[in-house]
Amino acid sequence: MRKTIQIIGSGFSSLAAACYLAKQGNEVTIYEKNSTIGGRARQFKKDGFTFDMGPSWYWMPDVFERFFQDFNKKPSDYYELIKLNPAYRVYFGINDFISIYDNLEEIKYTFETIEKGSGQKLQNFIDHAKSNYDIAIKDLVYRPGISPxxxxxxxxxxxxxxFFKNVSADIRKNFKNERLIQILEFPVLFLGAKPTKTPSFYNFMNYADFGLGTWHPKTGMFDVVRGIEKLALELGVTIKTNSPIEKIIVENKTAKGVVINGEIIKADIVLSGADYQHSETLLEKEHRxxxxxxxxxxxxxxxxxLFFVGFDKKIENVSHHALFFDVDFNQHAVDIYDNPKWPEAPLFYANFPSKTDKTAAPDGMESGFFLIPLAPGIEDTETLREEYFEKIITRFEQLTQQKIKNNIIFKRTFCKNDFVTDYNAYKGNAYxxxxxxxxxxxxRPKLKSKKVKNLFFTGQLTVPGPGVPPALISGKLAAELIQKSLRS
Structure with missing residues (x-):
């Protein structure tokens, strides 16, 4: 029987869920508070420059393939992918960097030249990581988190x-060179925790990195948003922007709809892909x-x-993705997780999409995206933002041996306060x-409310966790639970 389903938010998990629910024959409407769709994966354009505002790494291509396959489609039906080579560079000092290439054999060679014997150790490590990947990504993450x-x-x-050992210990048992260790510890940062606090099983992220490679949608990650939006529209989904939800209506412990701009809109099912903690504030306390x-x-x-920067010249000595690990990796992690504060010497990430996509910047110019990970919930002021931009741009100039400060046409910043304002993110979390x-x-917080019938949740605060591929999976899991509830 066709049901009316309202979805809050238009991030990857919401868009994915909408596709599955529409395919099941339901009347599905997505309500997005902002003027454009995509949630954290929105796009920003200015003066001929284009930026992805959030996710910029396309990893785990098999998850995207599996998603589209569920609709008898392929990613290539909606967007084009380019495999990056090098996938990224990691900078440790002035003109001192390690390039990670697009195939394991070259990566093994790179490791071997830095630490004798590490090439074969890396092969063994990645074989082990692949085994975990096959268990986790092809099976476990597609389970709804209902039971242990x-x-x-x-x-x-x-x-x-x-599950009782940690990624960092496993890596350090096999490798001694600190630079190689940091490169191997880097991928688990996508999971949102220190390598010393992340279970060893999650080393499957190293296979996602070295085994499957780093890809780039032809004109940015927003291509994927547009692709899934197109699929959703083809399936009959309605998408409404500038529609902030004021309240989730509950009657007799059952979700009955939402309130938008003072208007009551009835529904049989409500699914929130907005920040989970915020979603529950849309309910009376007894229903949370x-x-x-x-x-x-x-x-x-x-x-x-985050800094979105337009340069009036091409930037040299840098790859599409670049990580700057020229300062104490562990101290920055302490400043995020153990003693939350602004780091004195921050690691940072830089992304130059115009290295791959010529439409990302005008001819002869460069679009640059810079990111500093920070503890959620800390103070955020314009003064601090400017101070930290000066820190990283000065180091960038030193490490890549070029002057670029005077070539900045414009700069937009985005930080904790913006995550709260634009995404209702708890403590301004990004991931x-x-x-x-x-x-x-x-x-993790449950996909299905135990207190309110016909109320469901999806996204990075629930199952299976942070990241774009998990968000697609989360949308599928929520849709499956909804369909199951409608049959019962």
Whole structure:
């Protein structure tokens, strides 16, 4: 029977869920508070420059393929992919960087030239990571986090000890060179926790990196948003922007619709892809599953200070993706997770999409995206933003041996306060809730409300966790639970 379903937010998880729910024959409408869709994956354009405002790494292409395959489609039906080579560079000092190429053999060679014997060790490590990837990404993450029994399979039983060890210890057991260690620890930062706090099982992220490679949609990650939007519209989904939700209507402990700009809009099912904590504030307190104390005690992934910069010349000595690890990696992690404060010497990431996509900047110019990971909930002022831009741009000039400050045409900043304002993000988090041992699978906030019938949740604060591929999976899981509830 056709049901009316309202979805709050238009990020990846909401768009994915909308596609599945529409395919099931339901009347689906997405309501987005901002003027454009995509959530954190929005796009920003100015003076001929184009920027992805959020995700900029296209990893785990098989997850995207599996998503489109569910609709008898392929990613190539909606957007074109380019494999980056090098995938990225990691800078450790002046003209001192390691390039990570687009195939494991070249990466092994790079490792071997830095640490004798590490090439074969890397092969063994990645083989092990691939085994975990096959278990996790092809199976476990597609389970809804209802019961701990979901994690118990013949395969996971053999790897149980990996949930009680950490990624950092495993890497350091095999590799001694600190630069190689940092490169191998880097991918788990996408999961939102320190490598010392991330279970060993999550080393599958290293296979996602070295085994599957880093890709770039032809004109940016927003191509993927547009692609899924096109699929959703083809399936009959309605999308309404400038539609902030003021309240979720509950009658007799059952979700009955939402209030938008004072107007009551009825529905059979409500699914929120907005920040989970914010979504529950749209309910009366007795209908919320999680208290403020609960959220205070969770470990959140970092917030970020972002800079979108237009340059009037081409930037040299840098790749599309560049990581700057010329300062103390561990101290920055302490400043995020252990003693939250602005780091004195921040690591940072830079992305120059116009290196790959000529439409991202006018001819002869460059679009630059800079990111500093920060603790969520800390003070955010324009003075601090400018101070930290000066810090990283000065280091960038030194490390890449070029002057670029005077070539800046414009600069837009985005930080904790903006994450709160634009996305209702708890404490201004950028990546959701960290995937630590006690915040994995069934220990994450639930996809289905236990207090309100016909109310569901999706996105990075619920199952399976942070990142674009997990968001697509989260949308599928929520849609499956909704369909199951409609049949019962």
């Amino acid at each position: 029994l979901e994690l118990i399979t013949k395969e996971t039983a053999l790897k149980l000890n990996q 599953m999680y208290s403020e104390k609960y959220w205070e005690n969770r470990i959140f992934a970092p917030s970020s200070l 959701g809730m960290a995937n630590t041992l006690l915040q994995t699978a069934f220990l």
